[in-house]
Every structure is written in C-alpha cells, then in structure tokens.
Amino acid sequence: MPQPPVFDVLGVGFGPSNLALAIAVTEHNAAAAAEDVVTAHFVERQATFGWHRGMLIDDATMQVSFLKDLVTLRNPNSTFTFLSYLHARGRLVDFINHKSLFPLRVEFHDYFEWAAGRVDDLVSYGHDVVDVRPVVEDGVTTHFDVTSRTAAGGVEVLRARNLVLATGLRASLPDGVLPSERVWHNRDFLNRVRSLHDPKRLVVVGAGQSGAEVTAFLHEHFPATEVCAVFARYGYSPADDSPFANRIFDPDAVDDYFGAPEQVKRQLMDYHANTNYAVVDNDLIAELYRRAYREKVLGARRLRLLNLSRVAGLDDGVDGLRVTVESLATGEREVLDADAVVYATGYLEADPTALLGDLAARCARDARGRLVVGRDYRLDTDDDVLAGLYLQGGTEHTHGISSSLLSNTSVRVGEILRSVLDRKGLVGGTAAVPAQPRYAATAAPVS
Numbered sequence: 001m002p003q004p005p006v007f008d009v010l011g012v013g014f015g016p017s018n019l020a021l022a023i024a025v026t027e028h029n030a031a032a033a034a035e036d037v038v039t040a041h042f043v044e045r046q047a048t049f050g051w052h053r054g055m056l057i058d059d060a061t062m063q064v065s066f067l068k069d070l071v072t073l074r075n076p077n078s079t080f081t082f083l084s085y086l087h088a089r090g091r092l093v094d095f096i097n098h099k100s101l102f103p104l105r106v107e108f109h110d111y112f113e114w115a116a117g118r119v120d121d122l123v124s125y126g127h128d129v130v131d132v133r134p135v136v137e138d139g140v141t142t143h144f145d146v147t148s149r150t151a152a153g154g155v156e157v158l159r160a161r162n163l164v165l166a167t168g169l170r171a172s173l174p175d176g177v178l179p180s181e182r183v184w185h186n187r188d189f190l191n192r193v194r195s196l197h198d199p200k201r202l203v204v205v206g207a208g209q210s211g212a213e214v215t216a217f218l219h220e221h222f223p224a225t226e227v228c229a230v231f232a233r234y235g236y237s238p239a240d241d242s243p244f245a246n247r248i249f250d251p252d253a254v255d256d257y258f259g260a261p262e263q264v265k266r267q268l269m270d271y272h273a274n275t276n277y278a279v280v281d282n283d284l285i286a287e288l289y290r291r292a293y294r295e296k297v298l299g300a301r302r303l304r305l306l307n308l309s310r311v312a313g314l315d316d317g318v319d320g321l322r323v324t325v326e327s328l329a330t331g332e333r334e335v336l337d338a339d340a341v342v343y344a345t346g347y348l349e350a351d352p353t354a355l356l357g358d359l360a361a362r363c364a365r366d367a368r369g370r371l372v373v374g375r376d377y378r379l380d381t382d383d384d385v386l387a388g389l390y391l392q393g394g395t396e397h398t399h400g401i402s403s404s405l406l407s408n409t410s411v412r413v414g415e416i417l418r419s420v421l422d423r424k425g426l427v428g429g430t431a432a433v434p435a436q437p438r439y440a441a442t443a444a445p446v447s
Contacts, residue, residue, distance in 0.1 A: 003159070007039045009420055010146055010160030012129050012355065014044035015051055016112060016406060017166040017392035020070040021413040022119040023080045027071075028417060038420065041158060043127040043148050049116040054188045055210060056106045057217050063209065063239070063281065064249075064406050065101040066108075070115055073251065074410040080118070085111045126151035132356050134385070135159065141385040144359075162420050165355070166392035169347035169404060177314060177343065182321045186210045186344040193218075199225050199339035203323050205311055206344030207231035208278040209239070214342050216288060219303050228304045228336060230311055230325055236288065239279035240272075248272045248400070249407035257400035258375050269401065276401055278346075314341070349404065352394040363389070373398045376419035377412065388423060390416050 009025065011018040025040045032038075071078040078084070082103070086092040089110075095103070103111075116123070127148040135143035143159050150156060171185040179185060184192045186206070196202075202225055204215045215229045247253060248268070257268060288303070295301045306325055312333060313324030323336045353360035353371070364372040364380040371394070372380035379389040392412065396403040 004145060004157040005041075006143065006159045007041050007161070008424065009038060009040040009162050009164060009417075010144070010158055011040070011042035011164045011166060012146070013166040013168060013392075014042045014046075014049065014116070014123050014125075015166060015168055016070065017409055017413070018042050018164060019049070019112065019116055019119070020409045021164060021166075021392070021416060022122045023070055023078070023115065024074065024410075024413045024417045026119055026122070027075060027078060027080075028421075036421070038417070040122055042123045043129060043146070043158070044123060044125050045128045047126050047151060049113050049125075051109055051112055052105075052187070053109075054190050054192075055186060055213070056109055056190060057213055058104075058106060060105045060213050061100075061102045061281075062105055062108050063102070063241075066103050067101070068249075068407050069111070069410065071410050073408075074414040080115050082108075082111050085114050088114065124148075124156075127156065129355055132163065132359060134359060134387070139384060141387050143387050144389075160387070161424075162388035162390060164390040164392060164416065165352045165394075167350050167352060167355070168393065170350045172346045172348045173343055174311070174345060178316075180316050182338075182340045183314070183316055184340065184342050186214055186342055187347075189214055189217075189342060192340070193221075196222070196339060201226045201228065201336060201338045203228045203230060203311075203336060203338045203341040204344060205230045205341065206278075206346070207233045207236055207280075208344060208346065209280050209284070210346075211344035212236055212280040212284050212288060214344055215303075216284065216291075218342075219291060226302050226304065228306055228325075228338075230306045230309050230323075232308065232310055232328060233278075234307050235305075236280045236285045237274065237278065238282045238285060239276070240274045245272060245275055248275055249402045249405065251408055251411040254399050254402065254408060254411075255375075258398060265397070265400075269396075272401060276405065311341075349394045349396065352391050356389075359385075359389075370397050371395075375415075377416050378419060388420065390419070392416075 011021060022040065022042055025038050029037050066082045069082040071080045083092065086095050127150055129146055129148045131147040133145045134141040135145055143161055144163050145157055145159050146163065147155060147157050171187045173185055177183065199222060202218050204211055211229065211231065215227055218225065219227045257265060292303050292305060295303055308328045309325050310328060311323055312326035315322040321338045321341065323338050323341055324333055325336060326333045353363055362382045362385055366372055373391060373395050374380060377390050377395060379391060381389060393404045402408040
C-alpha cells in the first residue's frame with residue numbers, strides 16, 4: 001500500500017478555530033525559509049464552510065469586538081483582518097460611519113466565508129473522519145493516519161505529524177428531551193422555523209442570549225402568534241461587558257488561569273460566568289421589556305414571559321405538542337398546546353478524544369478524569385507518543401473561559417503553530433511532502 005500524503009499539521013474540523021490556524025500557517029509560510037515551511041491540511045464534514053448557520057438571525061449582532069477577528073491580535077498587519085474584508089467588500093467607510101464595534105452576525109459569517117475562500121486549497125470539505133491510528137516507528141508513535149469518508153462514499157487516508165482537533169460543541173438538551181419536527185434546539189432554528197405556517201403558540205426555553213433572540217424573532221415575525229418564554233430566572237440577566245470584567249478574555253488571562261491552583265480556577269469561573277453564560281445583551285433585554293410593556297398597556301398580551309418556571313412535562317404525540325410549565329414558586333402547572341418548542345439550552349464541549357480510538361487511553365487525565373493539556377494546547381500523552389495532539393476547544397478546565405470563544409482564537413493558533421515549529425525535529429524532521437496547493441489523495445479501505 002502506498003504511503004499516504006504526509007503533513008506537519010492536519011486539522012480535523014474547519015470552523016473559525018482551524019480556519020484561523022490555516023491563515024496562521026499560510027502567513028508563516030509566506031515569510032519562511034524553505035526548511036521552515038509547514039505543510040498543512042484540514043478536513044471538514046460539512047460540504048462548505050458554515051458557522052452556527054441556524055442562528056444567523058438577520059438583525060443579531062456579535063458579542064465580541066470586530067478586532068477579535070481571526071488574526072488581528074496575532075498579526076494586525078494581516079490581509080485577513082475584518083477591516084481587510086470590509087475594504088474588499090467596499091464597506092469600510094460605511095462601517096466606520098456606523099460607529100459600532102459589533103458587526104451583524106451575518107456579516108461576520110460572510111467575513112469567515114471570505115477568509116475561508118482564500119485558503120480553500122488547504123481544505124477538504126465533505127470529509128467525515130472515521131478513524132485515527134498511530135504510526136509506530138522503532139517503538140514510538142511518530143505520525144497519525146487519519147481516515148475520512150467522503151460525501152461520495154470514498155475513503156481517504158492522510159498522515160500527520162501533528163493532529164489539531166477542533167470538532168466544536170454539541171447541542172445540549174435536557175434529559176429526556178428528544179428533537180423532533182416540533183421540538184428543536186436553537187442550533188437548527190432558522191432551518192426549522194421555515195416549516196411553521198400560521199402557528200397559534202410557540203414556546204422558547206432558556207434565559208440566555210440565544211433564547212432571548214429566538215423569542216424576539218418569533219414575536220416579530222409571527223404577529224398573530226402567542227410566544228411564551230420559559231426560564232427559571234426571575235428575568236433576563238445582562239451580560240457583564242464592562243472593561244475590567246472583559247479582561248478575563250485577554251490573552252494574558254490564559255496564563256493566569258493556566259498557572260492558578262484548582263480552587264482559584266473555580267473561583268474565576270464563578271466570578272466571571274456572567275460575562276458569557278446565560279446572559280443577554282442589555283439592548284435586547286430593553287427591547288423585549290418594551291414589547292411586553294406595550295402589550296400590557298394595549299391589553300393584547302401576545303408575549304408571555306413565564307419566569308421562575310420550568311418545563312415539567314413534554315408530550316410530543318400524534319394529537320399535538322403539549323408543554324407543561326410549572327411555577328418554581330408555587331408549584332402551579334399550566335399546560336400549553338404549542339406548535340413548536342425551541343430549546344435554547346446551550347452547548348456542551350464534545351469529547352475531543354472520541355475520534356482517537358485506542359489512542360484515547362494514552363492521553364493523560366487528572367484526578368477528576370479531565371484531559372491533561374499543556375499550555376501550548378497539546379495533550380499530555382505517553383512518552384512514546386512523539387506526534388502531537390492539539391485541542392482547539394475542550395480546554396476550559398485548563399485554559400479558562402475563552403477556550404471555545406472567538407476572543408482568543410487568533411492568539412491561540414499562533415501558540416499552537418509555534419509549538420509545532422519548536423517540536424518539528426522531534427517528529428520526523430522536515431516535511432516529507434513540500435508545500436503544495438493540493439495533496440494527491442490516496443484511497444484506502446477502512447480496516
């Protein structure tokens with residue numbers, strides 16, 4: 001069997017994190033001597049680039065500054081900045097006049113697509129990774145063979161000295177709740193809402209930004225529909241985006257968090273959870289309150305905020321969808337006949353080792369069963385695993401709250417690339433395949 005194409009870096013998943021890494025590699029290679037060139041490729045399950053497409057509501061804005069784009073904090077001179085994108089799209093002056101740090105989410109997605117298009121030669125879309133196996137030489141693992149199944153049903157194998165896992169987050173639903181035609185996670189919101197025709201009542205569960213956005217969207221776009229927002233809090237809580245609190249997302253904060261004792265790590269997460277988790281932008285809170293108050297004045301209440309409540313029962317049967325809402329204060333229950341219920345109940349970190357098979361057992365874990373991750377985002381493995389396993393995501397317990405957020409992405413990928421370069425001599429020397437726009441894919445059976 002011929003040797004598969006060999007790369008210094010192989011990325012699994014091509015969302016914003018590995019897109020930023022692809023840009024970092026591209027910029028490094030443009031200035032590097034021949035012996036320092038890094039060969040890289042990325043495989044992505046989706047057919048094209050896409051980032052939370054189900055929540056690209058047309059008037060929703062980003063929660064981070066445009067300066068925390070794919071590159072600026074690492075290389076403000078880059079041609080991949082959001083400002084470069086605006087210039088290319090002919091909107092730079094318009095954006096400046098807009099006087100906002102926070103672009104529309106659809107605009108930032110278009111920026112991502114624009115950047116992804118410029119490194120398209122480094123990506124294989126429609127490739128679903130099905131197997132990762134160690135390549136052993138003289139008793140040590142020097143490479144990983146990564147097998148992926150293509151959209152056409154073929155199988156391809158690539159070999160990597162370093163594997164960078166960026167497999168994203170998975171949608172979280174409460175125990176016992178199963179998605180269906182009428183029960184959705186907000187991840188799929190825009191894809192599913194098109195199926196609604198003259199609904200009488202819609203229910204949204206969740207008190208965070210996504211829950212508030214979905215509630216506002218449904219209330220606006222279905223003017224004859226009752227929209228019920230169910231959440232355990234007394235009201236929507238504002239996000240703390242004050243300057244000092246925002247420093248928890250600074251690159252230096254990663255160093256502070258990584259080196260802190262476990263107790264301090266927990267304290268930091270507790271202190272600053274309201275910068276990111278289950279909180280809502282103040283402007284959106286004010287808008288929802290304005291609508292609720294206006295309806296109260298007019299005596300036609302269509303927006304119902306069922307606070308201090310929980311969903312105690314969900315009957316998704318042939319006769320329709322019934323949602324039982326229980327007051328946490330009184331225990332009183334109300335049964336709502338609904339056309340659909342949207343769970344805006346967040347995401348969980350996916351297990352980054354799920355693809356690794358037997359290799360997962362060779363990754364060190366701490367006393368609480370969590371993966372041990374170095375400051376350079378490399379998994380701690382057995383001494384005889386010289387090839388590198390890096391994580392983009394799944395490192396909140398070691399690197400802090402910005403682990404899965406855009407805030408630190410550009411800096412993080414620079415640190416991963418530096419680690420790969422520093423360790424290059426340990427895993428087989430320089431690249432066996434010179435830098436090239438495309439690899440010659442090698443088909444192999446799944447064994």
